[in-house]
Amino acid sequence: MDKSFVEDGSIADYQQLMHEIYDLPGDRNFSMSDILAQQQRFTMRALKGIRKGDLRRLRLNLLDAFSWSMTVVNRMHFNIEEILWRRFPYLCSYCGACPCVCKIQKPSHRLEPPINESKRPPTLRDFQKMFSEIYPGSGRTLADAGVHWAEETGEMSEAIHAYIHEHRPEQLKNIAAEMADFVSCTFGVANSAGIDVAKGLAELFYKNCLACHHLPCTCPVEYINKFDFEKLPEFAPVQEQTAIQ
Ligand SMILES: [Zn+2]
Ligand SMILES: [Zn+2]
Incomplete structure (x- = not known):
């Protein structure tokens, strides 16, 4: 059965969808460092979109960087x-x-900060709105939001590599905190640029993998390594392949 992200879906729904589409090929083909390299690659491409004033480039690459970050989250078995x-x-x-x-x-x-469960945003879009209220876009430029996002990308990677080498419980906690900061800054950039993340994800993930449209994804690794939204007029699917499960 085909899977999609619906605009009013929750962050948990999105994480689960990324698990179903990408964890099987990801676990087989990518190390954690490979996944982080992809997540960073798309984050940097999004930043190039800010520098060039190219909203399409920023939007698509931000959404893709966000989806790679869910592969990190899933690899760590975080919620x-x-x-x-x-x-x-x-x-x-x-x-x-x-x-x-x-x-x-x-x-x-x-x-x-104290936690009031009654205020928890039910949907991904409500989380984006929450971040726009905590950190209003008027308080920073889009470029500043981008620099902060890049900073958090680096800190997340640093935290993961520290844990990979030493496996200390407090380092694991630190990864969780850095992941939250990365996601918060992803919404921060989106809010500064007027990007509706839930809508964008629903457009990209309307049928399984955003590129091959299979469940799980069957994109060849060499295709993923060269994947570049700027070179695609549409999200051209790769050749039909048979998923090996
Ligand atoms: Zn504050
Ligand atoms: Zn695919």
Whole structure:
């Protein structure tokens, strides 16, 4: 049966969809470092979209970077919606306010913001709205949002590589925190650029893999390594292949 992301789906629905489409080929063909390299590649391509003022390039690559980050989350067996909500419970993770007052108060350490379950956003789109309220776009330029997103991409990778080498429980916790920060900044860039992430994901993932449209994905690794939205007039599917399961 074909699978898709619907615009009013939750972050948990999205994570589950990415698991069903990409974890089988991902587990077989990619190391964690390979996955991070892909996630970073698309993040950087999105940033190029900011520099060039090319919204299409920014949008598509941001969505793809987000989907690669779900492969990281799935590889770590994290529940990203839960992690994101605990770190950003409709409040800034550092100053504990909504909207954030970090620029004025400059908190020296992170306050553990109190969690009010009744405020938890039910859908992915509601999470994006929550981030626009905690961190209004008027407080930064799109370029600043992009720089912060790049920073978080690096910190996430650093946290994962630290854990891969030492396997300490606190390092595992740090990965979760960095993943939440990466996702928060993904929504931050989207909010600054006026990108509706839920709509974009529904357009890309209307039928299984965004490129081959198979479930699970059967895109050849060499195709993935060269995948570039700018070279595709449409999301041209690769040649039909038989999935080996
Ligand atoms: Zn703050
Ligand atoms: Zn595919």
